[in-house]
Amino acid sequence: MQNNYWSKLLDRRISRRRALAVTGATALGAAFLAACGSDGNDGGGGSQDSSGLLTPIKDETGSAVRGGIFPYNHSNNVVTLDPHSTFNAAAWALITPVYSTMVKYGKSTTEFPGADKITGDAMQSWEAAPDGLRVTYKLRPNHKFDARPPTNGRAMTVEDVRWSWQRVKAVSPVTADILREKSPTGTIDDFEFPDANTVVVKLAEPYGGLQETLAYWYLYIGPVEGEDKIDLKSDMRGSGPFRLERYEPSVIMEYKRNPDWYEKDQPFLDGFNALFISEAAAQEAQFEAGTLWTTGADVVPETILRLKRAHARVEMTPQSVYGAPGQYPMLFGTRFAKDVRLRRAVSMLYDRDALIDAAYGTQTWLDAGLDVKTYWDGHLANRAGEWLDPSSSDMGEGAKYFKQDIAEAKKLLEAAGYKGEKLTFTIRANFGPNNVPEILHGMMREALNVDIQPVEQNRWRELKATAGAGFEDFLWSTANSYNAEGFLATKYTPGGKDKVAPDPIPNITDAILKMRRELDDKKRLEMIKQIQRDLAKEMPDLPVVSTLPVAGYTLNQPWLRNSHWIVPGFNQWASTARPLTVFWYDKAKQT
Secondary structure, three states: OOHHOOOOOHHHOOHHHHHHHHHHHOOOOOOOOOOOOOOOOOOOOOOOOOOOOEOOOOOOHHHHOOOEEEEEEEOOOOOOOOOOOOHHHHHHHHHHHOOOOEEEOOOOOOOOOOOOHHHOOOOEEEEEOOOEHHHHEEEEEOEEOOOOHHHHHHHHHHHHHHHHHHHHHHHHHHHHOOOOOOOOOEEEEEEEEEOOEEEEEEEEOOOOOOOHHHHOOOOEEEOHHHHHHOOOOOOOOOOEEEEEEEOOOOEOOOOOEOOOOOOOOOOOOOOOEEEHHHHHHHHHHHHHHOOEEEOOOOOOOOHHHHHHHOOOOOEEEEEOOOOOOOHHHHHHHHOHOOHHHHHHEEEEEEEEOHHHHHHHHEEEEEEEEEEEEEEOOOOOOOOOOOOOOOOHHHHHHHHHHOOOOHHHHHOOOOOOOOOOOOOEEEOOOOOOHHHHHHHHHHOOOOOOOEEEEOHHHHHHHHHOOOOOOOOOOOOEEEEOOHHHHHHHHHOOOOOOOOOOOOEEEEOOOHHHHHHHHOHHHHHHHHHHHHHHHHHHHHHHHEEEEEOOOOOOOEOOOOOEEEEOOOOOOOOOOOOOHHHHHHHHOOOOOOO
């Protein structure tokens, strides 16, 4: 079972270039990396740029002019555009510009905009009752839907909110995260509609994260015509800043500016086009030709640096590391659920530093004089402000299970009765950042007789939904939520959409429920930290790599202005359309 290549990799920390040649990892994607910027205004917490390659970041909203169609590559195709039934973050990024939520996140070029920066969207204002169990929202007046039939530019009413909420409760795969009747972690009891301008959210208990919940993708407000007059799977009629004009699956989605949006003079762009270009060579060629205005997140560091050096005018900026916590954890099946020694052993086979070096191009950036900060991921994804570094003493006793120790891992496996039986590591075909599943598989083979098995998306979703009860060994999975509390709840309670175990986890699940009811911020923070320490010892799933919306650096054409923003949510566009509303086109720079 010994894998000589991986033994050498772990011993020598070989460069990313050689690791890529052996593993086949070819994309930058979501990563551990928090990249620096320039002028001390980096959005990523890094140090000053010493490369001379980066463009200073500033808010250029005051210089904006109207016009331009922004083309970018959306490499992940989607199955449905239904705002209430989709389970796909790639689809949410295409849905969010069209539909309103009750409230919307803030944005910044300098610091993470917290819950205090949330403002109204479909709702204009709100007020909480003294006991914290009811929050009353007032509908934004004359908030218009799409001018095309069947909505014909009519104003939103509470009946649209009622219809959307009822539909979410009936068909959404993620309501267990928010609805008490679906899960004990849900904080919302129900909605009430006392008059034509009012929506009341009834809470099961006081909860300070309600606005963050309602700004996330749990409740898009669509028109009642969606019941029988709109094919929601392939068409949209919303009230957001953009309108979908054309959808050609696997080819293009064309959006146009909504002239009736409530923000004065915004969006600045006349529209944008989401192109579905899967081949890296085609993406690169179209960026060089100016057909694409940004390289996005799925371009390897060598390509970013080559393009920048070949085209001095293009602008290079760090990709924001802020946002909602997301993660690609590995789930344990029935064989490993029964013995904590088995789970700890697998974690100790995993060399976090070697994976970062092999998959995410750290050395490439460093060699170019660019700063890169790396993170070990924990059971709470590193994007959360409450994250504990698993390599630090803050993690307590469980920190040792995050450090690679192959000899100790083999002892634990032997003590737990593992005798070399054939194991299966199931992954979703053609999915996973930077070939991380394959790299992890190679590391596991240091002590485990394990094969990797790709399955199609639908089968993968079925296995994920079992939370370990439907397979014996390992499953590559996903998890995300709007804040630290939601993330821990969605993973470690049996009602969570991203649950890692089918039943409550002793001590952990109850601690999470108690933590979510704590109103004192300092006490809640300490509870979140202790939960992480307890999870490190229990290891109910293996934290492998966090999902950042972007990582490292990206390139933009010089005529795409005002394009660097720090926003909450899963990625820059999936949870809020606000950045897109302030992008603008400088025609003079394209000529």
